[in-house]
Amino acid sequence: MLPWKRLLRPLTALLLTAVVAVVPAATAHAAAPSSGWNDYSCKPSASHPRPVVLVHGTFANSTDNWLAFAPYLEDRGYCVFSLDYGQLPGVPLFNALGPIDKSAEQLQAFVDKVLTATGAAKADLVGHSQGGLMPRYYLKFLGGAAKVNTFVGIAPDNHGTTLDGLTNLLPYFPGAEDLLSAATPALADQIVGSAFLTKLNAGGDTVPGVHYTVIATKYDEVVTPYRSQFLTGSDVHNVLLQDLCPVDLSEHAAIGLLDRIAFHEAANALDPAHATPTNCASVFS
Numbered sequence: 362m363l364p365w366k367r368l369l370r371p372l373t374a375l376l377l378t379a380v381v382a383v384v385p386a387a388t389a390h391a392a393a394p395s396s397g398w399n400d401y402s403c404k405p406s407a408s409h410p411r412p413v414v415l416v417h418g419t420f421a422n423s424t425d426n427w428l429a430f431a432p433y434l435e436d437r438g439y440c441v442f443s444l445d446y447g448q449l450p451g452v453p454l455f456n457a458l459g460p461i462d463k464s465a466e467q468l469q470a471f472v473d474k475v476l477t478a479t480g481a482a483k484a485d486l487v488g489h490s491q492g493g494l495m496p497r498y499y500l501k502f503l504g505g506a507a508k509v510n511t512f513v514g515i516a517p518d519n520h521g522t523t524l525d526g527l528t529n530l531l532p533y534f535p536g537a538e539d540l541l542s543a544a545t546p547a548l549a550d551q552i553v554g555s556a557f558l559t560k561l562n563a564g565g566d567t568v569p570g571v572h573y574t575v576i577a578t579k580y581d582e583v584v585t586p587y588r589s590q591f592l593t594g595s596d597v598h599n600v601l602l603q604d605l606c607p608v609d610l611s612e613h614a615a616i617g618l619l620d621r622i623a624f625h626e627a628a629n630a631l632d633p634a635h636a637t638p639t640n641c642a643s644v645f646s
Contacts, residue, residue, distance in 0.1 A: 398431045399423075401478040403440035411510055412479045413631065414472055415443040418490025418516075418617065419457045419547060426489055429619050430627075437628060440479055444471040446495075447547055457491050460546040461557055465498040472499075472508055485511040485631050489617030490583070491547060493517025493575070493590075498561055501568050511572045513627045515617045516581055520562065520589040521553035525582065528552045553589075567594030574630035576616070576623050578602040583613040600626055606641035621646065 405412055413434055417426035423443040434441045447457035447464040457464065472484050486496050486509055493514025499505035500512065523529060531538045531552075542549035550557035567573055577590040579601060584590055591599040602609050602616060602623055611620045625643035629636035637646075 398427075398435055398441045399443060400440070401475075403479065405440050405479055405481050406438055409437070409439045409632065411481050411483055411485045412440040412442055412475050413485045413487060414468075414475055415441065416446075416468065416486060416488035416492030416496055417443065417457060418488075418492050419551075420455045421489075421492075422454055422456045425454075426492070426617065429621075430487070430617070430624055433621070433624050434628070434631075439631070442471075442475050444468065446471075447491075449545075457495075458545045458547050461491070461495050461550045462498055462502075464495050464547070465503055468496060468499045469503045469505065472505065476508060483508055483510045485509065485513075487513040487515065487627055487631075488517065489515045490517065490613065491551065494519055494551070494561075497566075500571055501561065506568045506570050509571055511574070511631055513574045513576065513630045514590070514592075515576045515623055515627065516578065516584055516613050517575060517590050518551050518584040519566065519575070519592055521551055521555060521558045522584045522589070523553050525585050565594065566592040567597060569596075572596050572598075572630070572633075574598045574600065574627070576600045576602060576626055578609070578611050578613070578616045578623075580610060580612045581616075598630065602626075605639045606643070608641060 446467040447459040
């Protein structure tokens with residue numbers, strides 16, 4: 362039983378992180394800004410002509426993942442939208458658990474809805490964790506490259522994760538991988554070497570026409586090793602948070618939920634013409 366306990370420990374940590382984040386969710390919808398964040402009457406400005414679609418991570422939802430970052434962007438004049446995806450029947454609040462290719466279809470429909478409402482020709486995407494991975498399927502296989510200008514992945518598991526190597530134990534337990542896949546397909550899709558990742562990364566990490574930025578932290582305990590998050594391509598900007606601010610200790614959850622240094626670098630990627638240096642002082646920006 363000990364190996365199973367070791368395997369489940371990081372998954373439990375993920376769940377607990379999500380629970381902590383979800384606590385304010387009951388009131389968050391009521392407190393969400395009346396303009397800019399999921400306001401379909403919002404029209405992009407000349408300075409920020411593309412709406413930003415935020416894509417949450419595993420176990421999260423469209424509100425809890427973005428309680429800090431959505432207002433951050435809204436305050437800077439962006440039209441901001443976030444979606445729920447990957448829901449499983451009978452599982453409330455905790456999303457991004459269904460098959461990732463099907464979640465990408467939900468993103469496709471949502472981006473089309475946002476573009477129709479705003480009148481914009483293209484959108485920008487920012488995703489955290491699985492939200493920094495799943496849109497790549499949309500861009501590569503579902504026509505998303507024609508509708509997206511910039512894609513920012515914050516702590517994405519672009520090449521899968523071993524959860525500190527613990528998933529390497531799965532082959533020693535007959536039927537365990539099938540059980541994991543049946544119960545939570547998205548988790549199985551994110552394991553290093555999965556059929557989903559093999560298909561996604563075959564032929565190159567990126568597609569032409571999209572500007573990619575990846576923001577990672579060396580203290581990531583979920584997507585391991587952290588350098589597996591980085592992409593290879595002609596239009597890719599890979600950023601290690603500690604190269605911007607050596608004393609930033611954010612791990613996997615914090616970098617997407619509350620790290621204003623990561624937020625500043627993401628904002629630079631969305632508006633490179635007006636980018637300013639990202640450093641430790643960016644926490645006050």
